[in-house]
Amino acid sequence: MNKNDYTIRLERTEDHRAVEELIRESFWNVYHPGCSEHYVMHVLREDPAFVKELDFVMEQGGRIIGQNMFMRTVIEADDGRVIDVLTMGPICVANDLKRQGYGKKLLDYSLEKAEAMGFGAVLFEGNIGFYGKSGFAYSRSFGIRYHDLPEGADDSFFLCRELIPGYLKGITGVYQTPQGYYVPAEEVEEFDKSFPPKVKLRLPGQLDYQPEEA
Numbered sequence: 001m002n003k004n005d006y007t008i009r010l011e012r013t014e015d016h017r018a019v020e021e022l023i024r025e026s027f028w029n030v031y032h033p034g035c036s037e038h039y040v041m042h043v044l045r046e047d048p049a050f051v052k053e054l055d056f057v058m059e060q061g062g063r064i065i066g067q068n069m070f071m072r073t074v075i076e077a078d079d080g081r082v083i084d085v086l087t088m089g090p091i092c093v094a095n096d097l098k099r100q101g102y103g104k105k106l107l108d109y110s111l112e113k114a115e116a117m118g119f120g121a122v123l124f125e126g127n128i129g130f131y132g133k134s135g136f137a138y139s140r141s142f143g144i145r146y147h148d149l150p151e152g153a154d155d156s157f158f159l160c161r162e163l164i165p166g167y168l169k170g171i172t173g174v175y176q177t178p179q180g181y182y183v184p185a186e187e188v189e190e191f192d193k194s195f196p197p198k199v200k201l202r203l204p205g206q207l208d209y210q211p212e213e214a
Helices: 013-027 037-044 102-116 128-134 185-192
Strands: 007-010 056-060 063-068 070-077 082-088 121-125 144-146 158-162 173-176
Touching (some): 037 185, 056 102, 063 102, 128 158
Parallel strands (some): 144 173
Antiparallel strands (some): 056 063, 070 082
16 A cells, blocks of 8 residues: 555545445445445434544545544443543445555544544444554453443453543443434435445344354
């Protein structure tokens, strides 16, 4: 990757459809048959918790090849305090450019901008194998629990990075996913009809995958 062959900038209104198409292609059949992430992005842009100053696209030769965005949310601390934090995503890079370093460049740029705005920490769901390279650790190491997760359940998907060193020191509590991420399946289906048809597949590795009985 040539470090000078792309730009990262704020998303503009005229980018919305291209960004949604990019997200749809990136997430299709990854976590579930089909995907909802493109509709989530469509909805979150109008959410009061959406941080417009941290809504980025990565562009190359006039083509949008990546995107990332942030939402304000909170940790409900065990001592009664409410701690302001960020969550992140969807974040993605075009399928033909994955594993070439673009994702990390976009992620690191986004985090630098969030830090410059004074936000204290980012918590979200992701793979430590990738996000650990950009300073994320398991949220449990900060004393933060994922809402609605039963005690003893696997929480290795739940990651955290402090943007202000020590921001979460002495805090234990429960992270709350912004409600905007929860979109009705029927709305996703209706929104998806405006895109070219794609085949939904049930594949190994999906969150709810169960082999069909013979």
